[in-house]
Structure formats: C-alpha cells, structure tokens
Amino acid sequence: MKHVLIVGGGFVGLNAAKILGKSGKVRVTLIDRRNYHLFQPLLYQVAMAGLSPAEIAAPLRSLLSGYPHVRVLQAEALSVDAGAGKVETSIGSISYDYLVLGCGAQHAYFGNxxxxxxxxxxxxxxxxxxxxxxxxxxxxxxxxxxxxxxxxxxxxxxxxxxxxxxxxxxxxxxxxxxxxxxxxxxxxxxxxxxxxxxxxxxxxxxxxxxxxxxxxxxxxxxxxxxxxxxxxxxxxxxxxxxxxxxxxxxxxxxxxxGIQASEINRSLGQETDWLGRVTVRQDLSIEGHPEIFVGGDQAAFIPEGASEALSGVAPVALHQGRHIARNILCDIAEKPRRDFKYFDKGQMATIGRSRAVVEAGKIRFSGFFAWITWLFIHIYFLTGFKNRLFVVLQWAGAYFTFNRGARLIVNKEWQFYKPRKKEPFPKDDAGEQKKNF
Amino acid sequence: MKHVLIVGGGFVGLNAAKILGKSGKVRVTLIDRRNYHLFQPLLYQVAMAGLSPAEIAAPLRSLLSGYPHVRVLQAEALSVDAGAGKVETSIGSISYDYLVLGCGAQHAYFGNxxxxxxxxxxxxxxxxxxxxxxxxxxxxxxxxxxxxxxxxxxxxxxxxxxxxxxxxxxxxxxxxxxxxxxxxxxxxxxxxxxxxxxxxxxxxxxxxxxxxxxxxxxxxxxxxxxxxxxxxxxxxxxxxxxxxxxxxxxxxxxxxxGIQASEINRSLGQETDWLGRVTVRQDLSIEGHPEIFVGGDQAAFIPEGASEALSGVAPVALHQGRHIARNILCDIAEKPRRDFKYFDKGQMATIGRSRAVVEAGKIRFSGFFAWITWLFIHIYFLTGFKNRLFVVLQWAGAYFTFNRGARLIVNKEWQFYKPRKKEPFPKDDAGEQKKNF
Known part of the structure; x- marks a missing residue:
C-alpha cells in the first residue's frame, strides 16, 4: 500500500485524510503540531469572549478514529527532502510516496x-x-x-x-x-x-x-x-x-x-510569491514533483485564465484537500488526474451581533438577512455535531442577553511558588504535616 | 454608609457580597486577583478535558452587576493593616469599616x-x-x-x-x-x-x-x-x-x-494552625478585631464542643459568607451578632462516569444513585443558568459517547516570532508588501 503523508490538520489535511481514509486504498499518516483541528473562521469569537476554545476545535484523533488506515501523530514538520521523499519532523524523519502539504500561514509583520x-x-x-x-x-x-x-x-x-x-x-x-x-x-x-x-x-x-x-x-x-x-x-x-x-x-x-505562508515552503526549492506561497499546477501538485501536493494558504493556485491566485479561505482549502485526495486515488487507479476547478462560493464578514455583508458572484446583500446566512453557513461547516449545538446555544444566549460567556482573564503562568519567591516552608514542621497527606 | 471590603470572590466573598448588596445598607468593594468566580468542585473536570474553563467560571462583575452599591475590582490583596483599618493591594491601599477575608488556599508541598x-x-x-x-x-x-x-x-x-x-x-x-x-x-x-x-x-x-x-x-x-x-x-x-x-x-x-491557607493570614498578627488557617470566633470574626471576618479555607472555625475545625469545602464556605454578611447587618441594625451553626450537608466524591460515594451524617450510599445525587447537587449549585445548561449537555454527551469535548493541548506561548528566532524578513521587500495591508 502506498503511504500518503499529510502535514497539517487544517481544512486541506483533514478533508484529504477523510477521502483517502474512506477509500481504504492507501496508508495515511497525518501529522500536526497541534492535537486538534481548528475552525479558523470563528477564532475571532474566542478572542471576543463569545466562545470557548473547545467549541471551535476538535481533536484530530477522534475526527479520524473511524478510518483504520489513517494514523495521527502530534509532531512538527521541519523540512521536506523532496529528492529523498521524506519529511524531517520533531519526532524523526518520515518517508512518503505522496506528500500533502496544508500547513497554512501565520500572521506577518513584514520586517517589524x-x-x-x-x-x-x-x-x-x-x-x-x-x-x-x-x-x-x-x-x-x-x-x-x-x-x-x-x-x-x-x-x-x-x-x-x-x-x-x-x-x-x-x-x-x-x-x-x-x-x-x-x-x-x-x-x-x-x-x-x-x-x-x-x-x-x-x-x-x-x-x-x-x-x-x-x-x-x-x-x-x-x-x-x-x-x-x-x-x-x-x-x-x-x-x-x-x-x-x-x-x-x-x-x-x-x-x-498580513499573513505569510508556512516556512516549510523554503525547503521545497520552488519559487514563492510575495506572501511566501508556493505556486501549484492545475492538478495542485508542484513543478517537478507530481507526488507533492500543496493546498490552502500555503499554496498559490492561479486558475486557468485568471491573473491572481485564489485566496486560501476555508472553502477553497476544503475543496483543495478533497481534490488532492481524489487525484492521488486517480494515480492509484491509473487514471488521469483532473484539474482543480473552484466554483466561487462567495465570501462573507459579520459586523457585530446582527449585521453582515455577503458577496457571491454577482449576488450581494447585507444587514440582518446576511447575518443569518453567515450564521447558518458557519454552523453548518463547524466540525462535530456537539460543537454545533453548543455554538448555537451560546449565540442564542448572547443574542438575547448581550452577555458573553467566556469572559475569563486566564494567565499564562500556572505555578504558584516560583513566580512569587515565597520563603520556604520550615522543614521542621514539614515532617509532622506530612502525616496528613 | 459603612464600607465593607471583601477580599476574594470565591464562595465566601461572592455570597457575602450578594447578601450585603441586596440589603442596600452598606457600600461594598469586592477585590479578587481574578475577574471570575470559579466553581472549584468541578475544576478536576477541566483538568480531565470534560469541561471548558468558561463552563465552571463566571465573571464576578456580571454576577454582581445587579447591586448598585457593590463595586468589583481586579486586584491582588498584599497585606492587612488591621490597626489602620486598611488593606494594601496591587492597585493601592483600600480602607474599610468591615473586612471580609475569603482568600482560600493553594496547594502546598510542605517544604518540597x-x-x-x-x-x-x-x-x-x-x-x-x-x-x-x-x-x-x-x-x-x-x-x-x-x-x-x-x-x-x-x-x-x-x-x-x-x-x-x-x-x-x-x-x-x-x-x-x-x-x-x-x-x-x-x-x-x-x-x-x-x-x-x-x-x-x-x-x-x-x-x-x-x-x-x-x-x-x-x-x-x-x-x-x-x-x-x-x-x-x-x-x-x-x-x-x-x-x-x-x-x-x-x-x-x-x-x-495538601493545601495551605492564603499567605495574607501572616499579616493579621494572629496565630495560625498547621494548615496556615487563622482561628475565628463563633461569630466568624477574629480575636481582638470584631470588624474583621474570615471564612472558608482561610479560616479555622471550631464549632462549640467540637475538637476539630470544619474543613473549608464549598457548602461551609458558602454558608460562612452569608453568615458574615448577616452579622455585619446585625451590627448596622444595632442587634447582637449570632454564632455560626453549620448543619452538615455531607460530603461526596465521584469515581468515573457513573459511580460516587455520598455521606451525610449517618446516611451513606454509593454507586449509580450516589452519582446521580452528586450530579444534581453540583449542577444545582453551579453559578449561572447558562453554565448549568452547558454542563448538563456536556455530561449527557459524554455519558452516552464516552467522548470528552475539551481535549485540546493548548500551549502557554502565543508568540510566533520570538521563540523560533526566525531570520528577519528582508527589509527591501517589506516596503512593497506593506501596500497590501
């Protein structure tokens, strides 16, 4: 069985792993620095105390536990050795027959x-x-x-x-x-x-x-x-x-x-654009390495006839992940690969509690109805039924009361003794007190 | 109007603040290092990935927003100057007519x-x-x-x-x-x-x-x-x-x-027991300072005729907080104070998903029924209706699926650039890229 290594458990990696896992035709290893898939479009709600982290994140391991040929490892990918067909990671080197990269991007200060x-x-x-x-x-x-x-x-x-x-x-x-x-x-x-x-x-x-x-x-x-x-x-x-x-x-x-695509692109030996993204071909593989696919924020995919790359928003990344998986299965079945076609699902942004703007092709609308649309689409695509239920309840509560549930100021430091430099407890008493442990 | 300063927003402080706030007869300031009240009895569920922090914590400010005479400040109390009637805090010194201390305890290693x-x-x-x-x-x-x-x-x-x-x-x-x-x-x-x-x-x-x-x-x-x-x-x-x-x-x-009562006890000039707790009199005030009350884990209250102090579990702390508030209101109304009487509500511990042990006086039981009892009592006393609803749902989900929702490995470090010592972005490119901000 061919081995597919997927780096990154975001929209690209998770969706590629599901299609490949369902097929049962390849062995899959998915690695991610985190142990969870994060629903990025709602991350600002965590920053705004509207939702708890666990409501927009789900462990990758449970999301993929139903597929016997998919293995999940928590590890950080350091570099790709495309010639040798392996990836250096924080837990050692992993070789692959196919490599799927969906490492995303981080915020960038461009020199500051x-x-x-x-x-x-x-x-x-x-x-x-x-x-x-x-x-x-x-x-x-x-x-x-x-x-x-x-x-x-x-x-x-x-x-x-x-x-x-x-x-x-x-x-x-x-x-x-x-x-x-x-x-x-x-x-x-x-x-x-x-x-x-x-x-x-x-x-x-x-x-x-x-x-x-x-x-x-x-x-x-x-x-x-x-x-x-x-x-x-x-x-x-x-x-x-x-x-x-x-x-x-x-x-x-x-x-x-501003954002900047994952640093791992530097090890691919390909040209990158001004956002650090690597250019991919129409089948989403990279030049000279048909066995390496890149999707999402990490890739610059320029649709045929277009002048600009698609932005790596969630729906694009999700479809690219699925498309990459299907192209790998085409190879396995010895059928020709297909080009990636993206039907623009539009974009939307919410403003406050009951307003949004929505644009899909020539359709544009805003206000309360746009906000309802935004709400349903985000809840529909949120991973995990329980999370969906909780987010709906949080929002229903917040909508009627204007209250925000997750207003906790949580510190980074969990230790009590170290930061405070407390005097040590007298050793003489300690012996007696230990009795009561 | 007399000024009551409450230090600590746990079971003692929160319940004292509610009774005093409702009376409208005193001005209340509640200070806490945290901005939230934490339902300690369920904290182990956060450690075990069963619940999210926001489900067992609620902002003190919203819990007390209905009382016009209660002010909430996020500040750490450093020491009590009982002679001058003021408390030194991280945001300056605050004077009081009555002082209520419910600073709790932290875990202790007794010399290690x-x-x-x-x-x-x-x-x-x-x-x-x-x-x-x-x-x-x-x-x-x-x-x-x-x-x-x-x-x-x-x-x-x-x-x-x-x-x-x-x-x-x-x-x-x-x-x-x-x-x-x-x-x-x-x-x-x-x-x-x-x-x-x-x-x-x-x-x-x-x-x-x-x-x-x-x-x-x-x-x-x-x-x-x-x-x-x-x-x-x-x-x-x-x-x-x-x-x-x-x-x-x-x-x-x-x-x-092991636990150790709050360090602030050292500044009270009173004797403390082997757990660092200060002994309180039958009306919950301390020797020589009828205007200073201490409750919960920070106090050692020995009921009349008993040889051992009550342990500072949640129901004891809650009733002490209310009793302290009522004694302050007795003073204001020029009535005599009352002694604190605690009717033992019993104690319980849960073991896994559907077992517990419960003991109340001579009544003892265990197993599934004990677990249901544990569940209802904890949900009943959990602060905030929305939290209760969410916890019930989490538990219902966890009970039937054995799944735990909050299985996120979240790091302490949020910065990307500093820990990785990335090469600085070339300054020349930066100018061009800034256009796209």
Missing part, C-alpha cells in the same frame, strides 16, 4: 517582527486567549483608575488591517463595550471606548464590492468604531501607535494586517 | 516546593489546563514512540493524595484511558495505562466512613487504578517518583496532597 509582543495577531488559540486577556484586562484597569488619561488609554483599542478579521474584531469590540459591559462597570462609561480600525488601502474589505465596503463602514460606525482608511501604522510601542503622523495612546493593539 | 514544576497541583484554571495538557501530551508521545520503556513511562500516571481531588482525578484518568481513548490511539493500547493513587494514610477518603473508603477503592480498581495506601512519596523528578522505596517511571505526576 518586534511589534508582535505589542500587537498580537490572531491565528492560534493561544493568540486568541491572549487577545481576550488583553481586552478584558484593559477594561478592568480602566475601572480601577481615576486618572483620566490612563482611563482613556485603557479604553482605546486599535485594530490594524481592514480585511475580514479586522472588521469582525473591531465590530465585536465596539458592540461588547456598548452593550455587554454597559451595566457591569460602574466607575467607567464603557460607551466611551474608542475603537479604531486602520487600513492602509483606500477602503476596508478590499476583496469585496465597493458597495459592501461602504455598508460595512457604516455598520461599524454605528457601533462606535472609527474607520481610518489610507492610513499606515508607522510605529507600535507599549503605550500606543503612530498612525500616519498621528499619535494614539492605546493599551490594546491587535494585528490583522 | 521544588516539586511544583514536576507535579502540579489543582487549584486554578491555569493549573487545570496545564494538567490537561500534560495528560493528553503523554498519550500523544506514547503513540509516536516505538520504544517500549518510553511508552510505559508516558502511560504511567501518579496521583499523590487520596482525598476527594485525588480520587476524582485518578478515577477520571482510569476511565479516560480505558474508554475514551481506546479507539483513538492505534499504536498503543490505552488500556495498558497505569494509574497509581498514592495515599500516606491507611485509607483513601479518610474523612469518610471506612465502608465508603473501601467501596471507593474497589470502584477505582475496577477502572484500572492501583490504590497504594500507607505509602509516602519520597522524591519527584522529571522521570518519575520514588514511593516508599520503589521507583516508578512516570511522565505525569499530579499533586493533590
């Missing part, structure tokens, strides 16, 4: 990596809980101070980047401060919160029709978000940001401005 | 604090997710290795301390490895997991009737847990533990062997 501790991005659960911690903590600090300048700084939130993530984050912060927190904080008026969405381009949601950009801008403004377009962030420090020539004192800055 | 990184305790959400991470990661490592010794080490779990927490933890690990993981791991037989519960005393659950200890031991053994009594842990290192004279190779060690 030192901004990361000051302005976290939103790609992982750890980052989402860090952003949640910062936002909630800023409100707590604003509540406990009487210094007006400090209070204003704590209540100023800057979101950098006007794509889908930036729009969804800033809308949620605006709504949270206006409604969720309005009765909880007694020493501040949470409505005084200032949320600034900064976009270097001429309009937010540049991938959408200008009408929808305008509508999203109006919707954000109605939630108290200031939308600054054609403005560039020049500097970030611990007290705030410099936008163009203007200095903004802000305790919380969130980075949603 | 260096064991903490090797054997985490279970008192906070951070510790619970750390334990969850270690257990899940051990199974992942066992799956990816072919070295038999290493596999056995990864699959050996040692729980130190045979009280309620230790029994509940070891039972859950036993069950999880036998049922939840049995089909998920293909390269290991999770039934080979070795779980050892170590207790220095003669029997586990020493606070219960010997019959129930025996029953709990049998129930644990049926889940594959080895119960070692009259055994003391002599050493802990990164490869395992020494129990008595026996060396056990174990990747995961959990500490449930």
């Amino acid at each position: 990596e030192e901004w990361e501790p000051l302005a976290p991005g939103l790609k992982t659960i750890e980052q989402a809980t860090e952003i949640r911690r910062r936002i909630l903590y800023a409100f707590e600090k604003a509540e406990s101070t009487d210094n007006v300048e400090e209070k204003m700084k704590q209540l100023t939130f800057v979101v950098v980047g006007g794509g889908t993530t930036g729009v969804e984050l800033s809308g949620a912060i605006g709504e949270m401060s206006r409604y969720t927190f309005s009765k909880d904080f007694k020493n501040i008026d949470p409505k005084l919160t200032r949320v600034i969405l900064v976009e270097a381009g001429e309009r937010i949601l540049p991938a959408y029709h200008p009408d929808l950009s305008a509508r999203a801008t109006r919707d954000l403004e109605s939630l108290g978000v200031q939308v600054w377009t054609s403005k560039r962030v020049e500097a970030v420090d611990s007290d705030g940001v410099t936008i163009g020539k203007e200095r903004i004192q802000a305790a919380t800055v969130i980075w949603a401005a | 604090e260096e064991w903490e990184p090797l054997a985490p305790g279970l008192k906070t959400i951070e510790q619970a997710t750390e334990i969850r991470r270690r257990i899940l990661y051990a199974f992942e490592k066992a799956e990816s290795t072919d070295n038999v010794e290493e596999k056995m080490k990864q699959l050996t779990f040692v729980v130190v301390g045979g009280g309620t927490t230790g029994v509940e933890l070891s039972g859950a690990i036993g069950e999880m490895s036998r049922y939840t993981f049995s089909k998920d791991f293909k390269n290991i037989d999770p039934k080979l997991t070795r779980v050892i519960l170590v207790e220095a005393g003669e029997r586990i659950l020493p606070a219960y009737h010997p019959d129930l200890s025996a029953r709990a031991t049998r129930d644990l053994e049926s889940l594959g847990v080895q119960v070692w009594t009259s055994k003391r842990v002599e050493a802990v290192d990164s490869d395992g533990v020494t129990i008595g004279k026996e060396r056990i190779q174990a990747a995961t060690v959990i500490w449930a062997a």
